[in-house]
Amino acid sequence: MTVIVLAVLAVVLPLALWGRVRGPLLIRGLARLAMVGFAQVTAVLVVFVAVNNTNGLFSDWDDLLGGGDHVAAAPDLGRDGLGGRRIADLPKTAQTFRPAAVPDGRVRTTLLRGQVSGVTAEVYVWLPPQYDDPAYRNVRFPVVELFSGYPGTPASWFAGLRVTERLEPLMRNGTVAPFILVAPRTKLLGDADAGCANVPGVVNAESWVSVDVRKMVTDHFRAVPTADGWAVAGFSAGGHCAAKIALAHPDRYRYAVTMSGYNDPAAEPDSITAKDPALRHANNPLTLLREAPAPPRLSLLVTGDGDDGYRQGLDLRAAAEPPTRIEVRRVTGGHRTSTWADQVPSVFTWLTGRLEGAGATASSLRR
Template sequence: MALSLVDGILPVLALALGAASLLWLGIAGRRLGLRRILVYAVVAAVCTALLYVLAEVIFHWWNASLPRTLYLYSALAILGLQLASGLMAAPGTPLSRRVAGIAAGLGILLGLACTVNLAYNQYPTVGSLLNPPTATDDPIPAPADAGADRPAASESSWSPPSDMPGEGTVYRDEIPATASGYASNTALIYLPPAYLADPGAVSLPVLVLIHGQPGSPNDWLISGRIAEMMDDFAARHAGLAPVVVMPDASNASNPDWPLCMDTSVSDSATYLARDLPAWVQQQLGAGTSGAHQWAIAGYSFGGTCAVQLAANHPDVYPTFLDIAGENQPTDADGQQALLDTYFGGDKAAFAEQNAVDRFHRMAFPDLAGIVVVGREDKVYAPEGRQVYEAARAAGADVQFQELPGGHSWQVWRAGLENNLDWLCSRLGILEP
């Protein structure tokens, strides 16, 4: 289904239903008495405050980028659900009013879910919610034989066969940590139509995409609609698109996520800059013509990661796309906690690998990148500008882009899609 959950009539109806349900419960709830309603209001406030403490002080489920209005909506939803329960439990309540109370409670939950989804654009369509795209467990097809006279794939060198598939395919596979010892969950790999053709395109370029925190490679598939995005690009370019590799950046769900650096927690930088490229070149025959065929991109945590990899391994990733990343890796318990956990308290060891510090110390004339931020993102937008200014001062060829929206998929997906032509020019598919 292509019905949108982030614009158009459906979210308007969901929000209207939630508001109407709360209004009806407020009117009907007068029979419960003012004292009970005041108790419900206090309980709603206390529960919301407890949610804040659990989410942002104790467990760090999310950070300051969360729209604060969601706490207000949560409080209203808790109040409404209490009113619904009170009305249904009141002595002498007729069956029709009990049914209406259940329906109103469901309407409030639907409205709350809609406000959360509008804040992050996690599920852009009805189809992405009810029938999300999935990857296949089929074996990945062997790459095309390069032969002596077959150059790396580009629009100028590639002629698609008549029976080329119309769409690419997303596969699951394990990328071994031969050099790094990094523990990893399963990666996702998108192979474009040109790869799947017979004969297939030779040495396609590679785009490595890093997800956010919390998150997994599936977020690129479901919320980012990466297969649809790449298929649309391929349809305009004779079936050509990058091979897209979406690794697990959580260190197999380690409570201390890696920083895309080599630390005492894990050698995630070595995994992403050495193990992953070696596996892709050997198993997929992609990115074999040189570093100019490789780019790294990500959103939020993944954007920070992309900059770290580009600054520490420009010989592997000379092209990067930082979408709403931070100005440096952070820890919810503060910077000293990060230093203690990952670097044994050694600030110099952190600065040795931190991208902005490296930009201040070194020149990067061969590095190119784009920093994308949401115009309404009050947390990450200023930090993104700091990264941009540091990279530009270091001689990198960088751009800074502001898009409508906050810290959400509205920006994250558009940040990649809007820059696909630039990426593929850098990667060699399109003529510069």
């Protein structure tokens, strides 16, 4: 609304005041120059807001200016990210949902206070068309957690990639399984990229997405609770997150998709894990795969071109041993939203084809 008012003023003020400016020539010139400058700055601002609204890069001005810190506490939670607690022992989350500011009016959002991670941030949820169908009232649905790039917000998948617009017809005709789509905020530290990592004293982003968000979904929706009904998917920095989270927690996720992602955290200069050699090594998906106690039971799809994800996928595939399965696809088009948006149908078709989705439940979803 503020930008609209400014845009109107940028047009109206010169029309109303251009010929009415009084005073010496210098004063009149400066006043008219100020009006022209105001109009030009407003025009740039209007374009920026339009691009931001289309791609979901920042949620508000505070987010843009690096003031959006969503971390209340960051205790050391250990290797499993639970801090000695069991997920089953945590109290049920109490959430309220409202419509999200994205083109699809069925997307809902909630502010989640993470019981384990110490993160408080928004989470977007979209339920497939079959969810409220009486024929599916006893069915638990598979879930895909969606991670945005950096910078980015949960709206990126819904406003930029228009994931629901592309998938809903495919879910209705049975080409794609009716997944619950969940997009948590991953930009948690203002002007730094959390990298979906747990860093004691800084942020527990890994526990946020893999424990707190996951529990909220199973608490409030008919979601498959086991790993064979859960996947993660992301683009750019979100692709890095997807691979890292799935490889770190194959007990929580059975599938992952990374589009134009990377292995080395240093590929994102603002990543907090890129600045420390130990963190950089520990949060590299290739490290997680090579140093796993046993090859994880995981299916991973990697797409990209050249050094924009493809080579990194080949490195992961070369390091994989059964039952880890890694498929690498070369996709041209560049590091841009349109390239990832075009992949949405094929990516979710791939997920559907591998969905174990808790056995009989998966078969019923693909009827």
